[in-house]
Amino acid sequence: MNGLIDHDELERFRTTIAVRIGLRFDDGKLGFLGNVLRRRLSDLGQTSDAYLDALEQRPSAAEISTLAGELTVCETYFFRNGEQFRALAEVALPERMRARRTPGELRLLSAGCASGEEAYSLAIVARETITDPAWDIRVRAIDINPIALAKAAAARYSPWALRDTPLSQQQKWFRPDGRDMRLDETVRRSVRIEAGNLVRDDPGLWQPASYDVIFCRNVLMYFAPEQMRLAIARIARSLAPGGFLFLGHAETLHGVSDAFYLHHTHSTFYYQLREGGRSVSPPAMSGFEIAAEPPRAPIAALGETWFETIRSATERVAALVPPEPVETIPRPGVAWDPAPVLDLLRRERFADALDTLRGRPPASVDDRDTLLLEAALLAHSGQLPAAEVACRRLIAIDAANAGAHYVLALCREHAGDLDGAGESDRTAVWLDPAFAMPRLHLGLLARRAGDPKAALRELKHALILLKREETSRILLFGGGFNREALVALCNSARQECEGRP
Ligand SMILES: C[S@@+](CC[C@H](N)C(=O)[O-])C[C@H]1O[C@@H](n2cnc3c(N)ncnc32)[C@H](O)[C@@H]1O
Incomplete structure (x- = not known):
């Protein structure tokens, strides 16, 4: 280990941080990220390869926690954005009590609680608003930063943390303790503080x-846009119908989820989950049930373009699978069910899938998942100009849709616009650092452009990501290749770039 970190290693580190913690670092922060990586390697006495391999494949909770301690921003204070706490007291809590009807339990979560000020502010407001002892108010607080969590557990704060707390509340809920202020013990005990990661699909946290x-x-x-989208999908799932979500003032759900109503009161805004709320999470196609991948033989032959390679895989399978009749007429009054389309997609009957998709009711015409499915099907069935129109329509209503940018890259490549293809792939990668397909495509584009070094870098990255890519995304974007086939293809392109037979 010589303390030098090359561009590829830093890029791997950046991607893994986005995947494991959610945090996205722009190019301007690469110097900072490099310092953190160097420090970790020196503290652990490891080579960058060994360290990055472990972080990518089986990171220990302790290492993620140490990195979070180095990389997260924990600025907070009591009653930050006080108008949101007034909306909580005057709108959200009364409405949730009405929704629960008989006194029982109300559950509040501070997700990313830092040193606890937000969670304790919630507990104080709940106590002041709900005085009937029949109500059991539970506040849970999670954060990934162990240093912040230790401070939260101690519940002892400098006067600066109370800079926006009215004097009456300071006197009621805090006691001076040396130069600090100690939080009332009953409030402290009413909040459950624990380590938690918003990026993990923890069933205990996201019931x-x-x-x-x-x-x-x-x-x-x-967060990286895709990690934000997934975190919002988890939040939407774990909120009761009609439950409330408060984001920071610089954050919005616009283009991320349409599962919520936006409320404007008390000079602030906040969200309420629609009854039967459905979160839109396009790249993972999380609302769709997808059958397991059927085992298939790996394919290593590469065509001239990635698109041609996909096409030949499709034709090969189409010749093997006999066509079956498919119901294309939706039943009136029944919400559109994408399962038959996905089943046809799984069997690589792209044209039939497209026909079935087009039989959908008009209400779902602008649904983002459906548009993405249409764009992918059009691309896979060879209708690239139409696929491009669908992608651009989707990007116009959801600019952060990584899947749409990836399919657009395929269309641009087919049109001979390799620069445009690379740019769309890079946008997809930026939006979702865990998305394997645009990395693979970038590698193949670089190989085609005669740049084996760049090709190798991207293909290596793609291989790592492919191993944990979601099955649904492989089905949607793999163009007829299953995971093993994509890995084999990636490996064969790599060998070719390395000049190996
Ligand atoms: C700026 S603080 C916000 C504190 C508080 N919510 C507020 O608005 O005052 C951001 C917090 O998010 C936490 N955080 C960042 N990534 C996280 C993750 N993946 N899971 C849980 N917490 C995370 C950080 O550790 C940090 O404490």
Whole structure:
């Protein structure tokens, strides 16, 4: 280990941080990221390869926690954005009590609680608003930063942390303790503080319909767009129908989820989950049930373009699978069910899938998942200009849709615009650092452009990502290749770039 970190290693580190913690670092922060990586390697006495391999494949909770301690921003204070706490007291809590009807339990979550000020502010407001002892108010607080969590557990704060707390509340809920202020013990005990990672699909944390109110403020603004989208999908799933979500002032759900109503009161805004709320999470196609991938033989032959390679895989499978009749007429009054389309997609009957998709009711015409499915099907069935129109329509309503940018890259490549293809792939990668397909495509484009070094870098990255890519995304974007086939293809392109037979 010589303390030098090359561009590829730094890029791997950046991607893994986005995947494991959610945080996105722009190019301007690469110097800072490099210093953190160097420090970790020196503290652990490891080579960058060994360290990055472990972080990518089986990171220990301790290492993620150490990195979070180095990389997260924990600025917070009591009653930050006081108008949101007034909206909580006067709108959200009364409405949730009405929704629960008989006195029982109300559950609040502070997601990304930092040193606890937000969670304790929630507990104080709940106590002051709900005085009937029949109500059991539970506040849960999670954060990934161990240093912040230790401070939260101690519940002892400098007067600066109370800079926006009215004097009456300071006197009621805090006691001076040396130069600090100590929080009232009953409030402290009413909040459960624990380590938690918003990026992990932790079933204990994200139980369906379990929270009445979630505060997740000034956390997701640091996330990679796709990680934000997935975190919002988890939040939507774990809020009770009609439950409330408060984000930071610089954060919005615009283009991320349409599962919420936006409220404007008390000079602030906040969200309420629609009854039967459905979160839109396009790249993972999370609302769709997808059958397991059927085992298939790996394919290593590469065509001239990635698109041609996909086409030949499609034709090969089409010749093997006999056509079956498919119901294309939706039943009136029944919400459109994408399962038959996905089943046809799984069997690589792209044209039939497209016909079925086109039989959908008009209400779903602008649905983002459906548009993305249409764009992917058009591309896979060879209708590239139409696929490009669908992609651009989707990007116009959802600019952060990584899947749409990837399919657009395929269309641009087919049109001979290799620069445009690379740019669209890079946008997809920027939006979702865990998305394997645009990396693979970038590698193949670089190989085609005669740049084996860049090709190798991208293909190596793609290989790592492919191993944990979601099955649904492989089905949607793999163009007829399953995971093993894509890995084999990636490996064969790599060998070719390395000049190996
Ligand atoms: C700026 S603070 C916000 C504190 C508080 N919510 C507020 O608005 O005052 C951001 C917090 O998010 C936490 N955080 C960042 N990534 C996280 C993740 N993946 N899971 C849980 N917490 C995370 C950080 O550790 C940090 O404490």
